[in-house]
Amino acid sequence: MPLKSSRILLIVGGGIAAYKALDLVRRLRERGASVRAVLTQAGAQFVTPLSLAALSGQSVHQDLFSLTDEAEMGHIELSRDADLVIVAPATADLLAKAANGLANDLASTLLLATDKRVLAAPAMNLRMWLHPATRRNVATLRGDGMLFVGPDDGEMACGEYGPGRMAEPLTIVAAAEAALKTQTAIPLPLGVGVRPGATDLPLKGRRVVITSGPTHEPIDPVRYIANRSSGKQGHAIARAAAAAGAEVVLISGPVSVPDPVGVAVTHVETAREMLAAVEGALPADVYIGAAAVADWRVGSAQAQKLKKGASAPPALGLVENPDILATVAGRKSGRPGLVVGFAAETNDVIAHAQQKLARKGCDLIVANDVSPATGVMGGDRNTVHLVGPTGVESWPDLPKDEVAARLVAHLGKLLSGAP
Numbered sequence: 001m002p003l004k005s006s007r008i009l010l011i012v013g014g015g016i017a018a019y020k021a022l023d024l025v026r027r028l029r030e031r032g033a034s035v036r037a038v039l040t041q042a043g044a045q046f047v048t049p050l051s052l053a054a055l056s057g058q059s060v061h062q063d064l065f066s067l068t069d070e071a072e073m074g075h076i077e078l079s080r081d082a083d084l085v086i087v088a089p090a091t092a093d094l095l096a097k098a099a100n101g102l103a104n105d106l107a108s109t110l111l112l113a114t115d116k117r118v119l120a121a122p123a124m125n126l127r128m129w130l131h132p133a134t135r136r137n138v139a140t141l142r143g144d145g146m147l148f149v150g151p152d153d154g155e156m157a158c159g160e161y162g163p164g165r166m167a168e169p170l171t172i173v174a175a176a177e178a179a180l181k182t183q184t185a186i187p188l189p190l191g192v193g194v195r196p197g198a199t200d201l202p203l204k205g206r207r208v209v210i211t212s213g214p215t216h217e218p219i220d221p222v223r224y225i226a227n228r229s230s231g232k233q234g235h236a237i238a239r240a241a242a243a244a245g246a247e248v249v250l251i252s253g254p255v256s257v258p259d260p261v262g263v264a265v266t267h268v269e270t271a272r273e274m275l276a277a278v279e280g281a282l283p284a285d286v287y288i289g290a291a292a293v294a295d296w297r298v299g300s301a302q303a304q305k306l307k308k309g310a311s312a313p314p315a316l317g318l319v320e321n322p323d324i325l326a327t328v329a330g331r332k333s334g335r336p337g338l339v340v341g342f343a344a345e346t347n348d349v350i351a352h353a354q355q356k357l358a359r360k361g362c363d364l365i366v367a368n369d370v371s372p373a374t375g376v377m378g379g380d381r382n383t384v385h386l387v388g389p390t391g392v393e394s395w396p397d398l399p400k401d402e403v404a405a406r407l408v409a410h411l412g413k414l415l416s417g418a419p
């Protein structure tokens with residue numbers, strides 16, 4: 001995913017280089033990332049929570065046992081509600097805790113609980129950095145998948161010279177950009193995360209690719225065409241498919257709902273990025289296109305912000321976006337066994353869905369009425385009709401989680417060839 005729409009969780013440890021973390025927040029935000037900061041107790045000796053809060057524009061988390069923080073956003077959610085975790089400065093102490101799986105304060109607990117990539121920018125005295133204990137810890141953490149940027153060689157605050165200076169903020173930004181290009185959620189092993197006693201795993205051993213949310217189609221660097229999709233239904237299906245034993249890849253447009261646990265998530269913005277991510281995620285047993293993909297984009301999005309004052313308002317010359325559902329359904333080789341589309345309609349819901357089923361060449365359409373009065377777009381409930389080649393099955397008004405669970409059970413039956 002691009003840095004400009006990413007959510008960064010920044011853990012600031014207790015070292016002199018903490019002052020550079022303030023600049024790092026600015027640099028990340030300048031590039032469009034949102035930054036939520038966590039400050040260790042030692043970190044607060046070097047920079048104030050007030051500075052971090054003012055620069056990040058968000059409250060700063062410091063305490064594992066804070067009733068207020070826990071009520072607002074629990075520590076597990078905090079560890080997951082980000083696309084990338086950055087530790088800067090990463091002290092010898094934080095690295096040692098993370099290498100050994102300690103979780104006795106907020107920062108170390110988040111590092112153990114997160115399902116996202118962690119990028120560490122170590123900073124410490126050169127003897128601390130070169131100490132065999134730190135060497136061992138860094139090697140362990142690299143083996144566990146932690147990414148590192150720096151440290152640099154240079155003059156230290158303590159007057160010594162050598163390796164241990166924290167990488168410069170812009171170098172950390174570049175490393176974050178590179179890290180965000182890879183998938184953001186680290187999935188749990190297959191079947192883990194499923195409730196004990198759940199004997200019914202209709203998608204066990206299946207690979208499922210799901211799209212969710214809206215797309216944003218740029219007009220210029222600050223404006224875009226979007227729609228009201230929240231991603232709630234697509235994300236609920238991803239959760240339900242993972243709970244049903246599937247290996248799930250979720251390709252999400254810009255949404256504010258958190259990434260589902262145990263699901264590999266790729267974040268995209270435009271329809272064309274979504275298609276590329278879908279093609280990269282195939283082959284799969286099931287493809288579910290729940291995203292509200294923009295049908296059109298601006299043919300020539302402007303590189304500079306459009307200005308008022310021209311003789312006439314700018315004309316947005318629209319061109320058609322690629323049709324992701326039809327492309328997947330029409331694949332000559334590697335077509336998923338089941339291709340499921342969603343139809344968001346405001347009138348003649350079933351008739352339009354039947355036409356869509358035939359036009360796109362997919363196996364099933366989940367049709368829903370998204371007229372404003374239904375509150376479906378952005379809401380927590382949905383009323384859907386399953387439109388297949390042999391008929392229509394209409395479900396009552398249900399929570400989106402329940403629609404997801406029923407749909408997953410239905411797909412499990414279709415895959416097993418059950419009537």
Ligand SMILES: Cc1cc2nc3c(=O)[nH]c(=O)nc-3n(C[C@H](O)[C@H](O)[C@H](O)COP(=O)(O)O)c2cc1C
Pocket residue numbers: 012013014015016017040041042043089090091092093094123124125128
């Ligand atoms: C003035 C001063 C500067 C320090 N600078 C560093 C540093 O750059 N890197 C480091 O690993 N520890 C440094 N320490 C030690 C850490 O603050 C100490 O290990 C602390 O327990 C780290 O806590 P934290 O990892 O929870 O932030 C410094 C200590 C002091 C008093």
